[in-house]
Amino acid sequence: MSVGAWEPEKSNPQKVEIDREQLRRFIASVTSGELQEENLSDQDRTSSQLVRLPAQHWLDESEHWQAEEIWQLIRFFTLAEATLPGWDAGAESAVIPLAKSLRRRQQPLSKEQLLWIRQHSDNRYLPYGPL
Structure with missing residues (x-):
């Protein structure tokens, strides 16, 4: 009789x-007013894994966007987390690295933007993440 060590199969999570x-559609959905679930395509509504991508993905992606576009993405993800089923992300929210990217550009969120986030979200980690 031999005793071996059991090792679980390594899953290969699908890279998102x-x-x-799609991000442009997200921006358009919030610039035309408040986010409405019925205005999103089925694909966009079911893309909740985007809000929880690792922070580095969002920091890298933010380099391709203007500051105003990043703000609109922050608005979208804030509203999506608050209103769309399955979009809650807590400390993994895309809002956190997107806000960080603005700080790195020396264009941090304004007081009005911070207040807007607080008014539209109950995620205690937004916009700066866990302490």
């Missing part, structure tokens, strides 16, 4: 790619 066209 950031689709810039």
Whole structure:
């Protein structure tokens, strides 16, 4: 009789790619007013894994966007987390690295933007993450 060590199978999580066209649709959905679930396509509504991508993904992606576009993405993810089922992200929210990218550009969120986030979200980690 031999005793061996059991090792679980390593899962290969599917790498989620950031689709810039989809992000443009997200931006459009919040610039035209408040986020409405019915205004999103089925694909966009079910893309909740985007809000929980690792922070480095969002820091890298933010280099391709202007500060105002990043603010609109922050607005989208804040509203999506508060209103769309399955989009809650807590400390893993995309808002946190997106806000960090603005600080790195020396364009931090304004007091009005911070107040807007607080008014539209109950996620205690937004916009700066856990302490």
